Amino acid sequence: MIADVKRIVLAEDNANDVELTMTALRENHVVNEIVVVRDGAEALDYLYKRNKFVDRAGHNPALLLLDLKMPKVDGIEVLRQVKSDVALRTIPVVVLTSSREEQDLVRTYDLGVNAYVVKPVDFHEFIEAVKLLGGFWAVVNETPPAAHSRA
Amino acid sequence: MNVELLDPARAVAEERPPPQSERISLPAWHSLRLRLPVIMSALITIVLATFLWVAYRQVESALLQAGGARAQGAADQLANLLAQSTQQRLGDLERAARSSAVRDFLQQPSDSASAAARQRLLALATPGQPAVELWDPAGQRLLTVEGPPAANGATPPELPAARLRSDAAVNAFQASHGVVFWDAVAEVPVDAAGQPDASPSARRLGYVFSRRLSSSASGSEVISRLVGAGAVVAIGNQSGDVWTNLSKVIPAPPIDLHRTSVAEYRAIDGQRRLGASSLIRGTPWAIWIEFPLNLIVAPARTFLARMLIFGLCFVVASAVLARTLSARITTPLHELTDAAEAIAAGKQAERVEIARRDEIGRLGTAFNTMATRVHVVQRELEERVQQRTARLAEAAAQLEQRIGEINETREELDRFFSLSLDLMGIAGADGRFRRVNRAWERTLGWTPAELTSTPFLEFVHPDERAATASETAKLAAGGMTVSFENRYRAKDGTYRWLSWSAVAAPERGLIYAAARDVTEQKRAAVELEQRAAELAAANQELEAFSYSVSHDLRAPLRHVTGFASLLQQSTRERLKDPETRHLQTIVDAAGRMGRLIDDLLAFSRMGRSALRWQRVSLDALVRDALQELQGTAPDRAIVWNIHPLPDVVGDPAMLRLVLVNLLSNAVKYTAGRAPAEIEVGANGHVAGETVVHVRDNGAGFDMEYAHKLFGVFQRLHSSDDFEGTGIGLANVRRIVQRHGGRVWAEGVVDGGATFFFSLPTGGATRDR
Numbered sequence: 001m002i003a004d005v006k007r008i009v010l011a012e013d014n015a016n017d018v019e020l021t022m023t024a025l026r027e028n029h030v031v032n033e034i035v036v037v038r039d040g041a042e043a044l045d046y047l048y049k050r051n052k053f054v055d056r057a058g059h060n061p062a063l064l065l066l067d068l069k070m071p072k073v074d075g076i077e078v079l080r081q082v083k084s085d086v087a088l089r090t091i092p093v094v095v096l097t098s099s100r101e102e103q104d105l106v107r108t109y110d111l112g113v114n115a116y117v118v119k120p121v122d123f124h125e126f127i128e129a130v131k132l133l134g135g136f137w138a139v140v141n142e143t144p145p146a147a148h149s150r151a
Numbered sequence: 152m153n154v155e156l157l158d159p160a161r162a163v164a165e166e167r168p169p170p171q172s173e174r175i176s177l178p179a180w181h182s183l184r185l186r187l188p189v190i191m192s193a194l195i196t197i198v199l200a201t202f203l204w205v206a207y208r209q210v211e212s213a214l215l216q217a218g219g220a221r222a223q224g225a226a227d228q229l230a231n232l233l234a235q236s237t238q239q240r241l242g243d244l245e246r247a248a249r250s251s252a253v254r255d256f257l258q259q260p261s262d263s264a265s266a267a268a269r270q271r272l273l274a275l276a277t278p279g280q281p282a283v284e285l286w287d288p289a290g291q292r293l294l295t296v297e298g299p300p301a302a303n304g305a306t307p308p309e310l311p312a313a314r315l316r317s318d319a320a321v322n323a324f325q326a327s328h329g330v331v332f333w334d335a336v337a338e339v340p341v342d343a344a345g346q347p348d349a350s351p352s353a354r355r356l357g358y359v360f361s362r363r364l365s366s367s368a369s370g371s372e373v374i375s376r377l378v379g380a381g382a383v384v385a386i387g388n389q390s391g392d393v394w395t396n397l398s399k400v401i402p403a404p405p406i407d408l409h410r411t412s413v414a415e416y417r418a419i420d421g422q423r424r425l426g427a428s429s430l431i432r433g434t435p436w437a438i439w440i441e442f443p444l445n446l447i448v449a450p451a452r453t454f455l456a457r458m459l460i461f462g463l464c465f466v467v468a469s470a471v472l473a474r475t476l477s478a479r480i481t482t483p484l485h486e487l488t489d490a491a492e493a494i495a496a497g498k499q500a501e502r503v504e505i506a507r508r509d510e511i512g513r514l515g516t517a518f519n520t521m522a523t524r525v526h527v528v529q530r531e532l533e534e535r536v537q538q539r540t541a542r543l544a545e546a547a548a549q550l551e552q553r554i555g556e557i558n559e560t561r562e563e564l565d566r567f568f569s570l571s572l573d574l575m576g577i578a579g580a581d582g583r584f585r586r587v588n589r590a591w592e593r594t595l596g597w598t599p600a601e602l603t604s605t606p607f608l609e610f611v612h613p614d615e616r617a618a619t620a621s622e623t624a625k626l627a628a629g630g631m632t633v634s635f636e637n638r639y640r641a642k643d644g645t646y647r648w649l650s651w652s653a654v655a656a657p658e659r660g661l662i663y664a665a666a667r668d669v670t671e672q673k674r675a676a677v678e679l680e681q682r683a684a685e686l687a688a689a690n691q692e693l694e695a696f697s698y699s700v701s702h703d704l705r706a707p708l709r710h711v712t713g714f715a716s717l718l719q720q721s722t723r724e725r726l727k728d729p730e731t732r733h734l735q736t737i738v739d740a741a742g743r744m745g746r747l748i749d750d751l752l753a754f755s756r757m758g759r760s761a762l763r764w765q766r767v768s769l770d771a772l773v774r775d776a777l778q779e780l781q782g783t784a785p786d787r788a789i790v791w792n793i794h795p796l797p798d799v800v801g802d803p804a805m806l807r808l809v810l811v812n813l814l815s816n817a818v819k820y821t822a823g824r825a826p827a828e829i830e831v832g833a834n835g836h837v838a839g840e841t842v843v844h845v846r847d848n849g850a851g852f853d854m855e856y857a858h859k860l861f862g863v864f865q866r867l868h869s870s871d872d873f874e875g876t877g878i879g880l881a882n883v884r885r886i887v888q889r890h891g892g893r894v895w896a897e898g899v900v901d902g903g904a905t906f907f908f909s910l911p912t913g914g915a916t917r918d919r
Contacts, residue, residue: 016706016713016714017709020709020713069703098701098705098709100752101698101701102756102760121705121709121741121742121744121746122745123716123717124716126709126713
């Protein structure tokens, strides 16, 4: 546990975005293990260790980066389930989205999102944003011990 | 005048003639002058009559007592006389019975003895009376001695044979054929030696028997004469079986002879009589003497007659006296009455002259005082009546004026009633209209007669009848109806929607109702609703559209810039100059595209999000906007000329956006000026709106294209000269329009531009 590098889960359906995000994280020297899931259903499977993640090891991830528009189960629904589950609600969730829509902002904050980041069109700005995110949530932030004792 | 207005007919009937002609005419009977003597005479008469009656009764009673005593006395006297004569007769008989002649004859009957006995008994015989007889002890007649013939030659009547009765010497009266008679017997007692013996144990040798008649034709008169005129004397047995008035047989007196002596009774002839009885000693007889009652009370009658004459004279005399007295009292009263009537008739009060010192005199004086006072009071009263009359007239005039005003008001109301475009009506408790205005006929086609003759519920659409009935009931109970709607049948069979306002006057059982034909509004409202629904649907679509634009349109752009940027990084050293520039163009174009999308989405949101109205200080907003612009042009020399701005009502965030847009435009288009001059000012509140302007000395524009300034993506300058998306002014116009204001601009090419926007004062027109 002591040497355990905190794991980041990225829920993103678009391959381009996955690549850009991964690049941005790398650019910022984020060394955490990054697990990519391609839709909301897969994200939930991972968190609950179901289906293809039934045998995964380890605890809750240190950070969940969540896109809103995803096939099957959208980001809002994933957020709702995570924040309404006692065992999962301590996972920091950062919404990463193209949308600037006010309704999305309001809904996600209502559900208890930890941060809401609009992906800028400009790539350099995006890298800056990811840098801040990764630095704070994945490295600095300490989650309560209860979250680790699960699993 | 005191007239109670109960009902007109009665009031008229009770109306009296005015006091001037009021004069009390006294009926003769009510006059004291006549009444006093009559009453006094009547009183005296009553007293006198009572006195006379009592006196008469007293005298009569005394007379009756005296009469009774007299009758009793006479009866006692006669009874004594009769007792004596009877005793004498019995003594005669006994002496004859004890005579030797009779005894000898009875002991030794011989002719000589018979002659001697006959001689002796002859002394007992009386003319006109039956014979004296001598009987043996068994009662057999031995000897009969007739008396001498009567003076008038009458012979004694035939009487039944006597029988021996040893119990009495004098027997009771007997009657036979209208003749009353009595028997007496004397014993002939001897002892054993044949000598006379008076002892009770003596033997009876025989009996001397005598019979006497008690009635004769003249007997009654003789005795009556003895007792007194009008008197009747009767004698008879105490047992009451045989009685005679000494001439014939009469009924016994109607009293118990042993108990009562004096009695008053009514005889068979109807006459009242007073009689007295007395028992006759030594005999079983009694005597009765009676007088006619009127004979006895005659002196009382005489007394009464005399007293009546005297009383009459007394009554007449006192009546005359009373008449004189009453005249003395009533004459001054008449004078007073005349004077009082004169005052009552409204004449000048006159004084009465009564020179007397008694009560009448005092009355006269008091009357004179009163007459003077009445005169004074009358004058005061007249003055007061005049004042009151004047006041009444004034009040009546005011009342008339008020009535006139009320009539005027009513006419006005009537005019409005008939003019009104709304349907007005007054309904009664029976559910029918009493009165409707002309608007009904204009709207529904029904005539007032048709509307008032049918219950209004029948005009109401069946679906709303129940609701209408309950609304009417609520109204009748004192409620109020506002905006109640129902459908009314028109004459052509169609239905019109009516919206009702109504109020009831429960105490009068009336409902006042006004209705407006809202059929068109209803239809419009339905249409509006449909439109709103359509609009909402369109809006929703738009929202979904902009949502997906926001997400999906930006993602590829981001990828373009993202990967182009990565390419720039990785190929920086290898690429030649034009290739680097092309790559940069790709990045820039994608970036501008992203800004365009952002602006377009913001513009779209601007039209949809709700305004938050509040009081806003434009001064504060301008300060805010300037702060935001501070960093955009750090190396520019700009002279800001900011005038004080008023407060307005609006959405602060949006108005801030307006100012930011206009100010940043001004900064942008004065790029070539040194120094740039930008002025912000307002005209205050004029004509209900506040006009704010932003003036610059920048590039200006051609007024020919001024109308294009505020369109979306409309630009008057190339983006090479001035960068921008063409959304800013469109946003300004949309925000200002949503606040109910206007935007316009004035400009000269290279001569600067002025942008105006107006806001309604107080935010009069709200968000639409």
